[in-house]
Amino acid sequence: MPFLIDTHAHLDAEVYAGELQDVVKRALQDDIWIVTVGSDLASSRRAVEIAEMFPEGVFAAVGLHPLKVPADVSAQDKVLDLEGFRQLAQHPKVVALGETGLDFHDLALDAPGDPARPLAEKIKKNQINALGAFLQLSKEFRLPLLLHCREAHAEMLDLLETWDKTSAGFDARGIVHCFSGDWKDARRYFNLDFMISVTGLFANAGYQADLIRKVPLQRLAVESDCPYLTPDAWSSRRSEPSFIGRLAETLAGIHGESKAAVAAQTTENALKIFGRMKRLV
Ligand SMILES: [Zn+2]
Ligand SMILES: [Zn+2]
Numbered sequence: 001m002p003f004l005i006d007t008h009a010h011l012d013a014e015v016y017a018g019e020l021q022d023v024v025k026r027a028l029q030d031d032i033w034i035v036t037v038g039s040d041l042a043s044s045r046r047a048v049e050i051a052e053m054f055p056e057g058v059f060a061a062v063g064l065h066p067l068k069v070p071a072d073v074s075a076q077d078k079v080l081d082l083e084g085f086r087q088l089a090q091h092p093k094v095v096a097l098g099e100t101g102l103d104f105h106d107l108a109l110d111a112p113g114d115p116a117r118p119l120a121e122k123i124k125k126n127q128i129n130a131l132g133a134f135l136q137l138s139k140e141f142r143l144p145l146l147l148h149c150r151e152a153h154a155e156m157l158d159l160l161e162t163w164d165k166t167s168a169g170f171d172a173r174g175i176v177h178c179f180s181g182d183w184k185d186a187r188r189y190f191n192l193d194f195m196i197s198v199t200g201l202f203a204n205a206g207y208q209a210d211l212i213r214k215v216p217l218q219r220l221a222v223e224s225d226c227p228y229l230t231p232d233a234w235s236s237r238r239s240e241p242s243f244i245g246r247l248a249e250t251l252a253g254i255h256g257e258s259k260a261a262v263a264a265q266t267t268e269n270a271l272k273i274f275g276r277m278k279r280l281v
Pocket of ligand 1: 099147148149177178
């Protein structure tokens with residue numbers, strides 16, 4: 001069993017070009033396994049290629065990030081190439097679908113007369129449709145979901161609760177990554193058998209300490225979301241999977257547990273979610 005599992009990394013990011021081997025080696029040396037996550041079809045293919053490069057400890061998730069879902073419906077079919085994703089989903093190193101989800105951060109337009117409103121509504125609808133397609137794929141392949149959700153927890157939870165009623169028997173639902181909701185949202189995700197994951201940036205900065213303290217360790221996963229989120233708010237250094245050891249320390253401090261206990265529990269959680277990975281442990 002690995003020490004920690006970074007459940008959300010973007011190893012296909014250009015910033016790693018030329019040093020990917022070293023970045024992965026540093027994580028594997030610390031016994032940290034990695035799920036590298038795609039954000040569209042091309043980067044999902046790349047994620048699978050990267051997972052194939054390493055005989056052990058690197059896995060892929062394939063999906064379409066909500067911010068990559070276009071407003072143009074006719075273009076959407078091409079971007080949302082379900083056949084392409086369906087092929088990738090069958091690869092033995094693909095352990096989840098994602099990232100997929102909803103991101104309404106730039107779409108919050110309160111004024112009813114705002115000229116940008118119809119376009120924003122259209123984009124939201126397209127994101128919801130794309131997410132729905134991935135929920136279907138998740139059911140079809142019995143693969144868990146890595147969800148991205150920003151300023152859309154109410155819509156996301158409504159959709160998942162509706163889905164839950166029509167897909168009985170699938171219990172490894174997935175992880176809401178870089179969790180940004182409140183305790184009420186978290187509880188609704190837990191009722192749906194989802195876990196949440198937090199990054200070093202937010203946890204180490206203490207933003208979510210009160211929330212994290214309430215979350216049972218059995219519901220928590222760890223992630224770097226590298227290269228995007230560094231462990232320190234003001235660090236100019238790009239992040240990488242080997243940094244999540246510090247996150248485990250922070251979580252241990254918040255929960256009054258040892259780092260080893262947090263690592264063992266979050267790893268067990270991740271293996272429960274990623275069934276295809278578990279077979280290789
Ligand atoms: Zn994300
Ligand atoms: Zn991400």
